[in-house]
Amino acid sequence: QKEVEQNSGPLSVPEGAIASLNCTYSDRGSQSFFWYRQYSGKSPELIMSIYSNGDKEDGRFTAQLNKASQYVSLLIRDSQPSDSATYLCAVSSGGSNYKLTFGKGTLLTVNP
Amino acid sequence: DTAVSQTPKYLVTQMGNDKSIKCEQNLGHDTMYWYKQDSKKFLKIMFSYNNKELIINETVPNRFSPKSPDKAHLNLHINSLELGDSAVYFCASRPGTSGSQQFFGPGTRLTVL
Numbered sequence A: 001q002k003e004v005e006q007n008s009g010p011l012s013v014p015e016g017a018i019a020s021l022n023c024t025y026s027d028r029g030s031q032s033f034f035w036y037r038q039y040s041g042k043s044p045e046l047i048m049s050i051y052s053n054g055d056k057e058d059g060r061f062t063a064q065l066n067k068a069s070q071y072v073s074l075l076i077r078d079s080q081p082s083d084s085a086t087y088l089c090a091v092s093s094g095g096s097n098y099k100l101t102f103g104k105g106t107l108l109t110v111n112p
Numbered sequence B: 001d002t003a004v005s006q007t008p009k010y011l012v013t014q015m016g017n018d019k020s021i022k023c024e025q026n027l028g029h030d031t032m033y034w035y036k037q038d039s040k041k042f043l044k045i046m047f048s049y050n051n052k053e054l055i056i057n058e059t060v061p062n063r064f065s066p067k068s069p070d071k072a073h074l075n076l077h078i079n080s081l082e083l084g085d086s087a088v089y090f091c092a093s094r095p096g097t098s099g100s101q102q103f104f105g106p107g108t109r110l111t112v113l
Helices: none
Strands: A004-006 A011-014 A019-025 A032-038 A045-050 A054-058 A061-066 A071-076 A085-092 A106-111 B004-007 B010-013 B019-025 B031-037 B043-050 B053-057 B064-070 B073-078 B087-094 B108-112
Touching (some): A004 A085, A011 A019, A019 A085, A032 A061, A032 A071, A045 A061, A045 A071, A071 A085, B004 B087, B019 B108, B031 B073, B043 B064, B053 B064
Parallel strands (some): A011 A106, B010 B108
Antiparallel strands (some): A004 A019, A019 A071, A085 A106, B004 B019, B064 B073
C-alpha cells in the first residue's frame, strides 16, 4: 500500500514567519510531487510541483525534494493570514495508470 | 469559463436512494478522476478514465458506478446510498502528459440521512 504521511497539525505560525510543512512517502518509484492548498469548503488548488531532487522556488513558496530520504517539504516565507488553509501533499509514480496519492493534509493557521 | 464543473453542488438524500453526480471539463484533457474526501479531509481516489476507458478502479463498493459518455464528461452513479457515503466528491482532470497537474472541480457535498 503506497502511503503519504503528513503531520496533521494544526500548525500555527505568526504573520511574517516561515511555515514549514513536511511529507514522507513510501513508494520509492514515485516521480512527481505536488503541494495543493485547500481552503475550507473549497477544492484543492495546486501551488507547487517538483520532480527532481533539490529546491524549487516560486514567490514565497519553496518546495524541497529528497528522494533518497523519501521526503518532500514546503516552506512558506512571510506567511500571511490568507495562507491559512489545509495543505495536501500528493505523490505519483507516473506510468499509464497515473494517479495521485494524497496525504491527510496539514492545517496551517497564520495568526495576525 | 469554468474549467471543471460538477452538478449538483449539494445533494441531500435518504438512505437507500440512488443518485448521480455529473462532471464536465472544457480543458480538452484526456483523463478524468473521481475522488472522495471524508470528514477528516482525507482525499482518496475512486476511479479514473482515460479517453472514456476505465483505467483505475480502486477498492470501491460496486454500488458506485462511473460512466464516461465522452472524454469531457465523467458521471458517478451511486445505488442504495448508505450513511457512510456522506462526503465531498471531487471530480478532476489532467492532460495526458505524465507528471502534469490535476485540476479539481468545486466538489459535490453529499449528505445521506
